[in-house]
Amino acid sequence: MIAAQPFPRAHDSYNKDWANRLVQRLDRFLAEYVVGERVINGALITNERRIVKITSVTASYQILLPDHVIESAASAAVSHTLAAGPSRGQEFEVQDSGGNAASFNITILPPSGITLNGAMTGFTISTNYGRAKFRYNGTEYIAA
Numbered sequence: 001m002i003a004a005q006p007f008p009r010a011h012d013s014y015n016k017d018w019a020n021r022l023v024q025r026l027d028r029f030l031a032e033y034v035v036g037e038r039v040i041n042g043a044l045i046t047n048e049r050r051i052v053k054i055t056s057v058t059a060s061y062q063i064l065l066p067d068h069v070i071e072s073a074a075s076a077a078v079s080h081t082l083a084a085g086p087s088r089g090q091e092f093e094v095q096d097s098g099g100n101a102a103s104f105n106i107t108i109l110p111p112s113g114i115t116l117n118g119a120m121t122g123f124t125i126s127t128n129y130g131r132a133k134f135r136y137n138g139t140e141y142i143a144a
Contacts, residue, residue, distance in 0.1 A: 056097065063092055072125075073098030077105050079122065084111035088138040095131035102128045108143075115140040 055061070056071045060078045063070060070080060072094060080094055094108055106125040110116035116123055116134070123143045125132055133144040 058098075063094075065090070067092060070094045071097035072106050073100070074104055074106070075100060077107070079107040079109055081109045082111055082114070082116070082134055082141055084114070086136040086141075088136060091133055091135045093131060093133045094125065096125055096127070096129050099128045101125045101130050106130075108132065108134065110141055117141070117143055 053066050054069045054071060055064075055067045056073065057078075057080070058072075058074050059076075061070065061072075061080045063080055063083045065083045065086065067083065068091070070092065072078060072080065073096075075098070082092060083090075094106060096106055107122040108116070108125070109122040110120060114136075118140065123132060123134075134141045135144060136142075
């Protein structure tokens with residue numbers, strides 16, 4: 001009969017080694033089997049393991065600071081206004097999830113007092129399933 005071994009205590013070096021090996025195995029598993037972006041409970045898990053908020057809209061929308069991906073599925077032309085007061089480096093992505101942008105353009109407007117690509121005019125998505133990213137550089141939004 002083999003005597004049961006107690007579970008290693010937190011201060012035991014064996015336990016630390018065991019935990020480190022477990023983390024390494026999980027990282028290898030995730031890298032090998034979980035490729036690409038995943039959506040879980042309305043949040044997007046990116047390849048960089050960031051969790052971002054997805055907002056689905058069917059009408060014009062004021063983009064909020066916590067938003068990241070705005071899925072627009074409107075059956076009429078719409079305009080979405082980028083968030084006011086963003087942090088430097090903050091990004092927003094607007095995409096035509098309904099595949100209607102060729103018929104019903106999606107216009108992205110800068111907030112009051114902030115320019116978009118050096119102008120106060122909007123950026124238009126006019127290709128079905130088109131998408132555009134917008135990054136705030138500290139003084140203005142830049143479309144990517």
